[in-house]
Amino acid sequence: MPSGLFPNMSFVAELSGKSCLVIGAGVTGRAVHEALLKFGAISKIFDEKVTEKSDVINVLPKGIELAVVSPGWKMDHPVILELKNSGVKIIGEIDFAWQVKQVLAPNQKWIALTGTNGKTSCAYWTAEIQNLLGKKTGVIGTLGFGYKKLKSHTYTTPDAISNHRILRQFKNQKIKSAVMEVSSHALSQGRVNGILFDIAVFTNLSRDHLDYHLNFRNYFNEKKKLFEFPSLKVAVINIDDSYGKKLKNFLVKNKTKVLSYGIKSGDIKATHIEYSNSSTRFQIAYKKETYKVEAPVVGEFNVYNLLAVITSLIASGNSIKKIVKQISYISQVPGRMERLRSKNTPNIFIDYAHTPDALKKVLQTLKNQTDGNLICVFGCGGDRDAGKRKDMAEIASNLADINFITSDNPRNESPGKIIKEISKHMKGSYRIEFDRHKAIEKAIMNAKKDDVVLIAGKGHETYQEIKGIKHPFSDQTCARKALKVYKAS
Numbered sequence: 001m002p003s004g005l006f007p008n009m010s011f012v013a014e015l016s017g018k019s020c021l022v023i024g025a026g027v028t029g030r031a032v033h034e035a036l037l038k039f040g041a042i043s044k045i046f047d048e049k050v051t052e053k054s055d056v057i058n059v060l061p062k063g064i065e066l067a068v069v070s071p072g073w074k075m076d077h078p079v080i081l082e083l084k085n086s087g088v089k090i091i092g093e094i095d096f097a098w099q100v101k102q103v104l105a106p107n108q109k110w111i112a113l114t115g116t117n118g119k120t121s122c123a124y125w126t127a128e129i130q131n132l133l134g135k136k137t138g139v140i141g142t143l144g145f146g147y148k149k150l151k152s153h154t155y156t157t158p159d160a161i162s163n164h165r166i167l168r169q170f171k172n173q174k175i176k177s178a179v180m181e182v183s184s185h186a187l188s189q190g191r192v193n194g195i196l197f198d199i200a201v202f203t204n205l206s207r208d209h210l211d212y213h214l215n216f217r218n219y220f221n222e223k224k225k226l227f228e229f230p231s232l233k234v235a236v237i238n239i240d241d242s243y244g245k246k247l248k249n250f251l252v253k254n255k256t257k258v259l260s261y262g263i264k265s266g267d268i269k270a271t272h273i274e275y276s277n278s279s280t281r282f283q284i285a286y287k288k289e290t291y292k293v294e295a296p297v298v299g300e301f302n303v304y305n306l307l308a309v310i311t312s313l314i315a316s317g318n319s320i321k322k323i324v325k326q327i328s329y330i331s332q333v334p335g336r337m338e339r340l341r342s343k344n345t346p347n348i349f350i351d352y353a354h355t356p357d358a359l360k361k362v363l364q365t366l367k368n369q370t371d372g373n374l375i376c377v378f379g380c381g382g383d384r385d386a387g388k389r390k391d392m393a394e395i396a397s398n399l400a401d402i403n404f405i406t407s408d409n410p411r412n413e414s415p416g417k418i419i420k421e422i423s424k425h426m427k428g429s430y431r432i433e434f435d436r437h438k439a440i441e442k443a444i445m446n447a448k449k450d451d452v453v454l455i456a457g458k459g460h461e462t463y464q465e466i467k468g469i470k471h472p473f474s475d476q477t478c479a480r481k482a483l484k485v486y487k488a489s
Contacts, residue, residue: 007021011099016040019063021081023047024070024093025056027160032093035100035164039413041066046079064088068096071193075122097474098231099398109316110167110196111176113308114226115203115238117358119156119181121305121333122203126177126312132326133318137171141181141332141469143460147173157186157369160193167195177316184209196231199315201308205243206357211385220246227251234259234315238304239266259315261307263300268311270303277369278339285311285322291324298337299365305372335459337362340434340479342487346372346447350475352459354381354408356391359456362401372450376400378423378457379436382413393425400454401432402446406439409465436464437478444482455479 018041025047036043044216050056060082067083067090069075075090083090091099099158111126113119123141130137131148140158145166149218157180158166170178186192213219220243227235227247235251238244240262251258263273270291273282275298282303284291295306308329313323330337334435340348349366353359359378367374376396380389396403405422407415415434423432433439443453455475458464464473 012039019065021046021067023067023073026070028093029070029162032390035047068093093194095277098196109198111179111312112182112197113184113201114223116206117209118203120303121336122308123166123179123181125309125330128330129326130177133322135177136175138175138178139179140166147175156181156183159189161193183224183317184219187222187225194199197229198233199312200226200232201236201312202244202247203308204238204241207312208355236315240264259311261311267313269308293324293327295327299362342483344449345483345486346449346451346453348453348479350455353456356388359392360395366452366454367399372448373401375402375447376442377404377439377449377455379406379408381409382411382418382420389421390425395424397427404443405432405441406436407434411465412468421439440478441482444486
């Protein structure tokens with residue numbers, strides 16, 4: 001519970017006519033300012049840096065009754081100390097949001113997921129199962145935001161004002177729960193400040209975004225911020241991940257309640273796992289009881305994803321018996337091991353795998369289920385961590401029988417430069433095809449019926465970004481066109 005505050009049911013009502021000051025003119029500060037105005041308060045924004053055209057003040061006004069402080073401000077700042085000495089009530093931004101949530105949406109459960117891989121699948125299935133259980137749940141993430149039918153947006157985690165606007169829409173739609181993917185960029189940039197997460201989930205940590213975070217220590221520390229939110233009631237942790245173990249130790253020391261999951265160990269553990277090329281069966285061990293699970297997904301990584309989903313749903317108060325019954329009904333997540341196949345054609349899988357760890361896990365899964373050759377179509381994004389290119393080249397060389405190196409989203413980088421950096425680390429059989437459409441077509445047309453083709457990197461995306469321009473492009477559309485020709489031949 002934030003800062004020792006208890007829910008005050010009259011908190012929102014008492015804001016009407018109250019003279020308030022928001023300390024900090026960032027995006028979350030402005031979101032608080034807008035909320036105060038909606039509740040009938042007389043609100044002003046204070047910051048030390050102002051311009052002539054700004055609506056922000058840098059001189060403390062008189063008569064302030066309540067000050068809401070943004071997280072970037074230290075409580076021993078002279079301005080805040082002056083307000084304290086004047087008898088002004090001071091609360092933090094998160095405290096404010098928590099009080100508002102308790103009054104306006106006391107029964108809403110907000111679940112946040114972070115980690116390098118698996119966020120999208122976990123968010124999608126968590127929301128889907130809760131909806132199947134009769135708990136109206138919205139989702140915010142890579143695939144979009146909304147209830148069941150998602151609207152697209154630019155980033156995995158939208159900006160702070162957009163997030164609060166979406167959550168307000170959810171409340172108006174009587175949505176009881178929200179599931180959000182929270183990226184490391186979002187945590188670094190304060191995009192989820194002021195959101196009162198009840199449950200936070202950590203899936204894993206592997207190489208990604210090091211162009212932004214510079215090293216793993218910084219990357220992990222940004223992820224860890226999610227688990228320091230004072231509103232947090234339960235942390236759900238993949239205990240088989242080395243960084244998950246590190247995070248759990250940190251949380252236990254801080255007396256945060258932790259529910260762990262894993263295959264090797266965990267409070268909730270998967271055992272007796274059986275894989276096929278279309279489904280996975282396993283048992284859940286939880287509190288000395290076992291529960292059978294059958295899911296229309298493939299791969300060990302999806303077992304971990306389902307464990308994260310099951311554990312977060314238990315943490316939010318759902319019955320495990322009811323949860324496991326619904327797992328067999330979960331849908332295919334767009335661009336996440338999405339299977340395309342016609343009669344008498346190779347199996348085609350489309351996956352968003354754009355990190356070394358994700359590519360390795362997907363290829364390992366398909367390798368074990370392939371009677372013929374495993375063919376991989378992949379590239380690397382431009383203007384992103386260039387160190388991944390060597391790693392992904394080596395993984396593809398070691399696990400795939402035949403590789404097609406092509407463009408992903410080159411963005412403002414030269415496609416030729418990216419492909420050259422990948423190819424110099426390649427071994428075995430590989431071909432270079434700059435045009436992604438042609439690469440997909442050639443990979444499928446050259447495959448035999450018992451081969452498997454993985455098209456990796458773009459997943460659900462409906463564009464290809466070249467020289468800063470987004471062109472309409474879909475891996476699924478390209479693959480389906482090739483399969484039609486393959487079938488006809």
